[in-house]
Amino acid sequence: MKKIVGLVALLLVIAVITATFSYDPITDSNPFLSAYNLENLLQRVGLFGVLSVAAAFVIVTGGIDLSIGAVVCVAGCLLPWFLRDLGWSAPLAILTTLAIAAAIGAWHGLLVVGLGLQPFVVTLCGLLLYRGIMRGFTGDQTMGLGDTAEELRWLATGKVALTEQFGLPVPMLLLVGIAVLTSFLWTRTVWGRHLFALGRNEEAARFAGVPTARLTVAAYIACSLLAGLGGCLFVLDVNSAQASNFGNFYELYAIAGAVLGGMALRGGEGMVLGIVLGAALMQLLPNTIRLLGDSDKLEFAVVGGVILAGAAADAVLARWWQRRPRR
Amino acid sequence: MKKIVGLVALLLVIAVITATFSYDPITDSNPFLSAYNLENLLQRVGLFGVLSVAAAFVIVTGGIDLSIGAVVCVAGCLLPWFLRDLGWSAPLAILTTLAIAAAIGAWHGLLVVGLGLQPFVVTLCGLLLYRGIMRGFTGDQTMGLGDTAEELRWLATGKVALTEQFGLPVPMLLLVGIAVLTSFLWTRTVWGRHLFALGRNEEAARFAGVPTARLTVAAYIACSLLAGLGGCLFVLDVNSAQASNFGNFYELYAIAGAVLGGMALRGGEGMVLGIVLGAALMQLLPNTIRLLGDSDKLEFAVVGGVILAGAAADAVLARWWQRRPRR
Amino acid sequence: QDPVVAKKPRLAFVTNCVAEFWTVGSFGVEAGKQEFGVEAVVRMPANGTADEQKRILEDLLAKGVQGIALSPKDPENMTALLDKVASRAVLITHDSDAPKSKRLCYIGMDNYDAGRMCGQLVKQALPGGGAVVILVGNLDQDNARRRRQGVIDELLGRTHDATRFDKQDAVCKGDLYEIRATFTDQFDRQKGKAAAQDALTRWSDVACMVGLFEYEPPLMLEAVKSANRLGKVALVGFDENEATLQGIVDGHIHGTVVQNPYEYGRRSMELLAKLVAEVDAKKREALLPKGGFLDIPARQIKRDNVRAFWDDLLQKTGKKK
């Protein structure tokens, strides 16, 4: 809970700074607070938030999934192929893509559980493998939707109007839905309780009769499934995917968002709300830099610096809180 | 030990396959076995091997360093700047670069130990931060040595002639030196024993009076120092560095090499020889693909696939070995 | 409030990746800012992906930029996005065109033509024909594909058709020239060098190597040196890396095809400044170059003109007064 408060504070501070400095006296307008910008921001939080929730499913088990970006790439290359080259209907294309993503997750889970391989190794190989296969499959050609599937793109670029000016982007709504569901799953169901237990102490959970193997596989499936969904949304958003770089590094953004939001990499710890806030921070920062800065050369530096400072402040405050004399 | 045997076997199998299929009956020569190719291969193993040993130092403590590629970038951009723009002497330039790299490591170590931040988070932020700073610092311009420091480049491109045809590349010799030293440090000294103990159980080591904080910081310093050395060698090898992509992904290659060589990411487990072999495998595969393949599209796929298959085979064999009936 | 500052048009120059090439371009932008009295920002997508470009464009619009010059990453599929941008600001393309979109005009050259120029250099260096190996950063980038195709088509003596595409592993063998392979390095220099070395290892009869990305010709030179085949393998490059130019001066590299990113930057500013100042759509039309194409041709740099070119470049990038 303290983590959440800290994150919200950090988000607010950055938002206020951005709003203050982006004010344009000539046009008397505030680009940061414009409906257009807020919609864009929310849409991006929606897109990347889905990936962070994906990453969190595996992090809860004490594992890690480095192949999220590669699965985004697989989904991003396959969906246009199904829709445009094979001419499939939208539901069929989406479902098949998700099924393939889920199969990838199942395969990860089986390798981790069945053979006892380290998740880092399995998914690092996965990263190379899937992206490599996609490069071969697409022959390094860009996969795009062209102007097919215009309606489907609503999922990524659509809005649900709230006022005349402002609408909630559909990806944000999707993220909210996924987050609420996940949160519910984690905190209210037996499944979630077992997932968290096995994440902290797999052996103890197994001794208590928890079907740890099955659950771990399920977590990997959930992760890849959401990554696949993210991949679909990303390609519907930008309309073009190149196998060699589509989704590159997204696993790191996704994991950073989740960890920033309070997921502990040793497993069994974390809240969905934190993850969403973490993902939001990861999107707010570049926006700030691009709205205020003259150049984006320092974008990475600022993102890295702010996250680190945030994490450090959090740790320092937590200590201070603990040391504070109690009545 | 079984791991080492397995790796050597895998390396040999791939080498034999490559040698067999690369034989050219027209010229009756074997490109793979040519002195030129073997020298190139050894040189690459030397370069990447240094990074894998670097990664291993932190992996032993149970941590992870994702900033290796970024430190390579820092060293790769600074060294040319010192040598060419500031006109420093070679020793001064190299030592300053290494000192900066070591400082980065110390800073990681302090954040991990002093504030208790997760290594993944610290070094992920480091990755963004250092690369970002370098982009700002170089103004996105390529940093090159031009024709200064020709003698210094011997460190990366030089050879020590063994026969008239064949010489051992200097980076390989450096790697051998580093590996022998590291191996000695790990297995023969008190420091190494303590490092492995704290990697397995930090708390128990602390209760046994091991100065765990100091040791952990030292491990991070060793890691970044070697990564900095690697960065120097890389830029001396290719002669130019662009901040935005120099050393990109090298942390993953480095970690993959180390893990492939038997380092367990949970810490406290592994041998230096395995790491060197792991790094060698990572360099042999692309060479094979380029010598035999029609295109390098599938390079990533093959590398990922072979590593995964190797890890899986290793796990299956280990099980079989354990289950095998004993007299 | 300074009324002069207030009236300055606000422009942006968006590239398709981070590269030395584009730092030269940003010097052009800088020059254009002074010359035409505009404010401008340069944006380079760090990972060089289409989705990064999308977010950069959105943020520029949010920021209230009035004119954007863009090198689209994926012109084919970005049409809808570009149209949206064009409806909120003046949009022109440079370096890479998106003819199907509502961009007002294109500044630059044709990468296919530049590729053919590169092919001509190969022909000059290797009049008797031989085996050629191509090195390229990746092959899913539009400009890379076009360049490579230009080289291949020129060497095989094919007709001028920019839409042709030979797959990476396609057999490209003509009467005189044979393209043995195309290697990609994903912008990793060490890998580029390794690929060049491995090509030399694999084929003892490679007669020419072509590097299509800025950092590649120097790597090929390193590889050829290390294989002791200097002078036996002709080298042809692309772009104006200083080591490439030095290689030409030294006679190790036959020549290079240079574009003019500096002019892309400067002329983008010039054109955008004019277009933004003009509100009337009809009158805007009149300001556009003929056919919506401002040609800034590529040039072949060889031993005879390398000195002059290099001096000029150093001057423009402020490295020499």
Added chain:
Amino acid sequence: MTASLLALRGIGKAFPGVRALQDVDLTIERGEVVALIGENGAGKSTLMKVLAGVYRPDAGELWLDGALVALKSPAEALRLGIALIHQELSLCDNLTVAGALFLGAELRRGPFLRRRAMDVQARHWLLRLGLTVEPAALVATLSPGQKQLLEIARALRAKARVLIMDEPTSSLTLPETERLFTLVRELRDQGVGVVYISHRLGEVRELADRVVGLRDGKNSGELQRAEITHERLVGLMVGRTLSATRRVAHVPGDAVLQVKGLRTAAFPQAVVELAVRRCEVVGIAGLLGSGRTELLRALFGADRALAGDVTIAGKATAGRGPGAAAAAGLVLLPEDRKQQGLVLGMSVRHNLSLPTLRGRGVLIDRAYEAALAMRAIAELEIAARGPDQIVGTLSGGNQQKVVLGKWLAANPRVLLLDEPTRGVDVGARSEIYARLHALAAQGLAILFVSSELEEVLALADRALVMRQGAIVGELAGAALTEANVMMLATSMESR
């Protein structure tokens, strides 16, 4: 004739290099408490893990209610009504007490948790065992003793037909143990078959209906209720009689450990003052959660104290961490051997030498290390294949001996011991007592915590009794009796 509740026939189990069990038989009838005894490493825990589906035996059969069963997993054993309290703590410490109590058998409505209901029922179970923690408290905040009670509660909650308890009382004090016995007898009367493993032979005498002995992985005999005596139990375990240990009187010297005004975070009101002198063995007694562990950890600097001075031979070490304490000559043998005592993945030899490798230059003195390992293994009778066996694969009692061995070799000035003989068999125990007395005679100051009153009486020159974080009394000489200690520890104000 009805079949036995449970019967194990000819069970064999081998680990790499070791035959842990060979042709072992065991029957358990309904409504019977069978005590399983044997030296450290005899195979008791292994046999119980076979019974609970953790290990699959290499040979033998398992009959439940006259039907042959093959257990594939702990889950399956649980389904069949076999519950095991593991010797080593195995709890998920990110859960709440109620969450841990119901793990694997949550009260549910469809897939959803009935959290309220579980809290209510948890309170009931905690109360029955006298565990005074909130169901919503996190497991991570419990002391090892409380965790052990929680594990017992879990097993009772499982309503098993066969209840296996592998040293359930190793860190419990008298009142909890007695409460546990009452519950076990209740279960027995309801027809549950109980297997009880303990090295506290007094408990065995009190509780067991029948005793089964294991020695070197084989059956070593059986005693019926009437036949159970201390001597016979020892004979069943070790196969010989043990000489009684004799107390050596020490003449205490100057105070080496001095504590003034110490206040710990868990008990901010209690102020601790104490001094331990050279050649002195001081015991600390007290109830579960009375703050004994907290005190030792604070002295060692593992936890930061709120206030107070700790001086070791004149050097102030408070607030400087374990490193400073160790440097000044004070070491702590921690209560939780798995977490703080051992590096489980390392070998016996490396664990034994870990604290003493310092000060021998950079290079490891391998000869010294080997000698140290050989000596410790011989003196403490550590049942290991050799010094290179991985500590994690030793039996619980043998692990404890390794922890002890490494500190006995360390030559400190002040030795703090928290439950030093947890799970150690009777034979080794008297060895250890003798060693500790010898060390004290050489000038060492020893301060130890033990939940076993017999141990405090056997070992201590003087005993401090703690309650609610404070030292409420000191007993020595003739006044040091079980009754006096219990009176001080439980005096009315405590609850």
